[in-house]
Amino acid sequence: xxxxxxxxxxxxxxxFFSSSTYVAAVLFLLLMAGIYYLILxxxxxxxxxxxxxxxxxxxxxxxxxxxxxxLTMRSxxxxxxxxxxxxxxxxxxxxxxxxxxxxxxxxxxxxxxxLCTLSFPxxxxxxxxxxxxxxxxxxxxxxxxxxxxxxxxxxxxxAVGILSSTLTRSQLVAGMLSFGILFILLLxxxxxxxxxxxxxxxxxxxxxxxxxITQHRDSFVRGILDTRPFFYYLTNSTIVLAIAALVVxxxx
Amino acid sequence: xxxxxxxxxxxxxxxxxxxxxxxxxxxxxxGLNVFAARHYLRQDVSxxxxxxxxxxxxxxxxxxxxxxxxxxxxxxxxxxxxxGRQQSLLRRYVEGLLTEYRxxxxxxxxxxxxxxxxDPYRNPHRAxxxxxxxxxxxxxxxIFSTVRRQRVVTPSEILDFKxxxxxxxxxxxxxxxxxxxxxxxxxxxxxxxxxxxxMGLGDVTPTRGLSLAAQELRARNLDPRPLDxxxxxxxxxxxxxxxxxxxxxxxxxxxxxxxxxVSGREGRLVVLLGAGRQTGLEDFLLRWGIHxxxxxxxxxxxxxxxxxxxxxVRTFAEHPITSILRRxxxxxxxxxxxxxxxxxxxxxxxxxxxxxxxxxxxxxADRGWKxxxxxxxxxxxxxxxxxxxxxxxxxxxxxxxxxxLPGARLLVVGIGxxxxxxxxxxxxxxxxxxxxxxxxxxxxxxxxIAPRPIERYQxxxxxxxxxxxxxxxxxxxxxxxxxxxxxxxxxxx
Numbered sequence: 001x002x003x004x005x006x007x008x009x010x011x012x013x014x015x016f017f018s019s020s021t022y023v024a025a026v027l028f029l030l031l032m033a034g035i036y037y038l039i040l041x042x043x044x045x046x047x048x049x050x051x052x053x054x055x056x057x058x059x060x061x062x063x064x065x066x067x068x069x070x071l072t073m074r075s076x077x078x079x080x081x082x083x084x085x086x087x088x089x090x091x092x093x094x095x096x097x098x099x100x101x102x103x104x105x106x107x108x109x110x111x112x113x114x115l116c117t118l119s120f121p122x123x124x125x126x127x128x129x130x131x132x133x134x135x136x137x138x139x140x141x142x143x144x145x146x147x148x149x150x151x152x153x154x155x156x157x158x159a160v161g162i163l164s165s166t167l168t169r170s171q172l173v174a175g176m177l178s179f180g181i182l183f184i185l186l187l188x189x190x191x192x193x194x195x196x197x198x199x200x201x202x203x204x205x206x207x208x209x210x211x212x213i214t215q216h217r218d219s220f221v222r223g224i225l226d227t228r229p230f231f232y233y234l235t236n237s238t239i240v241l242a243i244a245a246l247v248v249x250x251x252x
Numbered sequence: 253x254x255x256x257x258x259x260x261x262x263x264x265x266x267x268x269x270x271x272x273x274x275x276x277x278x279x280x281x282x283g284l285n286v287f288a289a290r291h292y293l294r295q296d297v298s299x300x301x302x303x304x305x306x307x308x309x310x311x312x313x314x315x316x317x318x319x320x321x322x323x324x325x326x327x328x329x330x331x332x333x334x335x336g337r338q339q340s341l342l343r344r345y346v347e348g349l350l351t352e353y354r355x356x357x358x359x360x361x362x363x364x365x366x367x368x369x370x371d372p373y374r375n376p377h378r379a380x381x382x383x384x385x386x387x388x389x390x391x392x393x394x395i396f397s398t399v400r401r402q403r404v405v406t407p408s409e410i411l412d413f414k415x416x417x418x419x420x421x422x423x424x425x426x427x428x429x430x431x432x433x434x435x436x437x438x439x440x441x442x443x444x445x446x447x448x449x450x451m452g453l454g455d456v457t458p459t460r461g462l463s464l465a466a467q468e469l470r471a472r473n474l475d476p477r478p479l480d481x482x483x484x485x486x487x488x489x490x491x492x493x494x495x496x497x498x499x500x501x502x503x504x505x506x507x508x509x510x511x512x513x514v515s516g517r518e519g520r521l522v523v524l525l526g527a528g529r530q531t532g533l534e535d536f537l538l539r540w541g542i543h544x545x546x547x548x549x550x551x552x553x554x555x556x557x558x559x560x561x562x563x564x565v566r567t568f569a570e571h572p573i574t575s576i577l578r579r580x581x582x583x584x585x586x587x588x589x590x591x592x593x594x595x596x597x598x599x600x601x602x603x604x605x606x607x608x609x610x611x612x613x614x615x616x617a618d619r620g621w622k623x624x625x626x627x628x629x630x631x632x633x634x635x636x637x638x639x640x641x642x643x644x645x646x647x648x649x650x651x652x653x654x655x656x657l658p659g660a661r662l663l664v665v666g667i668g669x670x671x672x673x674x675x676x677x678x679x680x681x682x683x684x685x686x687x688x689x690x691x692x693x694x695x696x697x698x699x700x701i702a703p704r705p706i707e708r709y710q711x712x713x714x715x716x717x718x719x720x721x722x723x724x725x726x727x728x729x730x731x732x733x734x735x736x737x738x739x740x741x742x743x744x745x
Binding site: 016017019021022023025026029030033036037040041043044046047048049050051052116117119120123124126127128129132136137206207210215218222223224225226227228231232235236239242243246247249250 | 266267270273274277278280281284285288289292293294295296337340341344345348351355706707708709710711712713717718720721722724725726727728729732733735736739740742743
């Protein structure tokens with residue numbers, strides 16, 4: 001892993017100088033600003049049993065579905081299309097180092113974007129003309145829990161994006177593949193759990209609960225520490241990245 | 253040349269090798285996750301420990317001996333109405349709490365607690381199955397069941413309201429009580445006396461039947477049985493005896509058997525008395541300092557009349573039995589009430605008396621009710637309200653260290669039709685009757701679990717502020733555009 005820091009720096013630099021990165025960032029921030037604004041409108045009209053920040057994190061899956069494919073679809077598919085992957089791998093670096101550098105660069109950018117959403121409650125508090133105290137909008141515990149969850153779950157989502165990018169030379173196909181897998185990961189267990197499974201599939205309730213990402217998010221946001229989501233995201237992202245490395249090696 | 257050096261063989265083998273590696277990685281992933289799902293730690297680190305269960309609840313969950321299934325039939329209502337919001341709030345709290353129950357049971361090494369959420373609108377078939385299986389005909393229930401019994405918890409037991417808005421969540425108290433009731437080894441037995449034209453357990457008539465009350469008692473894991481005192485004493489397995497509005501008089505030996513049960517065995521007796529009957533129990537009650545004179549309570553204030561010939565009792569003293577009525581401002585519907593008043597002297601030693609409810613200040617206890625139609629207030633003979641309608645007499649003490657020594661309990665209610673089929677459906681009557689039964693049986697033992705306050709959030713933002721914020725919230729995106737332009741410039745030059 002000697003070359004990992006160099007590769008990571010290179011990936012971050014290319015990410016920060018890429019125009020598509022900023023397109024994704026602007027789209028993300030506009031979408032989240034829109035969601036936050038709608039939440040403010042709802043809370044000014046009525047009472048709700050949860051703080052606005054908690055409702056904000058309930059919508060986290062929406063930007064994930066388009067942000068992650070946008071951030072990761074280029075990473076390896078583009079290298080393969082331009083035939084630069086072979087050149088890169090002929091240098092004294094390992095496949096794992098290449099995969100990890102691309103993965104962590106995308107993940108750091110993803111987390112940075114989410115950190116930018118911290119500005120929304122501060123802006124709203126300032127823009128309300130003093131009618132709302134900062135504490136009403138900026139619920140520290142919820143933000144710490146919510147952002148921790150976003151960063152943790154981001155490991156798996158970005159890993160899925162990287163894996164999708166290793167499977168094809170086309171950015172578009174990689175993006176669509178990533179979107180499809182993420183859709184199943186994010187909403188599949190919840191939707192399946194809401195169906196009438198019948199007696200024969202009663203045993204599925206437990207696994208579906210374990211995989212249900214909304215339950216993981218709720219636990220974090222409510223301040224409940226559970227080892228299962230940690231294990232789920234860390235092990236799954238590791239294995240997904242390992243598979244991505246195997247795929248790259250087999251295709252190189 | 254070795255065979256593996258041959259390109260035609262080496263490539264497929266290499267691919268197979270990668271495929272097997274991926275397969276092994278997926279198997280490892282599956283195995284690790286199965287392990288993690290079964291062995292985990294869970295800790296509530298929220299500021300107020302909102303989702304932490306009390307030590308009592310944890311103790312019960314860790315020592316479950318039989319499977320307890322919980323079915324929640326609450327729709328996920330996301331409508332904009334107040335009812336929809338309350339529905340959503342109720343489900344959110346119930347879901348969060350029951351998840352903690354399930355996790356706590358698992359962490360205690362017990363897989364004997366399962367929770368199923370059934371949305372009656374999304375899963376109508378499963379909802380029908382649940383309705384048939386548990387004999388319930390409404391939604392918004394939390395049903396605890398074991399092989400032998402079941403207990404249905406209703407929303408009124410879970411939420412406390414103030415000004416029609418939920419202010420406290422009592423889910424843990426209600427759920428732990430239900431857990432105890434369904435998993436306890438013995439079903440408490442309630443004997444209803446017969447032979448004096450009392451209201452009957454199997455009687456389905458509206459005014460003289462107790463069939464609905466009996467059904468509700470069974471649903472709460474209580475065993476109501478008839479009791480003929482003319483042949484035998486109160487059985488040893490009796491947890492409580494109820495005399496439900498007798499029309500005829502008790503024989504002296506029957507009264508003696510009741511006295512022996514209450515005084516000799518520190519029993520629990522409830523007497524529901526309507527007006528205008530000599531029950532033969534008057535002297536027995538007097539020994540306990542309770543006067544149940546042959547008068548009728550008359551109400552004239554329209555605020556205390558229900559418009560269907562019944563009167564509304566709205567005055568309740570502070571007591572665990574009446575607390576639910578006080579909190580919810582719910583009245584007890586009655587007709588033909590009889591004054592039940594505490595006297596100054598009780599023969600039974602150590603007796604403490606408490607009035608639980610009374611009629612309105614404008615009512616009166618009419619002595620000449622047999623001859624007056626309509627009844628008229630006579631200041632010389634009648635008693636002006638408020639008239640006491642329920643008196644509790646009990647022995648037993650509570651030490652300074654808080655240890656309660658149980659004694660006899662006798663509750664006399666001057667409302668004969670309190671639990672009749674046409675009355676028990678009223679919220680107030682039902683709440684009073686079942687709170688009374690629970691308290692008399694000491695079934696409110698987990699009442700010490702404090703309710704959790706319900707927080708509601710609202711922001712005071714004017715239309716102008718919102719319009720201004722719509723633009724201001726775009727600032728981070730605008731900043732990203734500027735940084736992107738800067739990056740493009742740096743790259744170019």
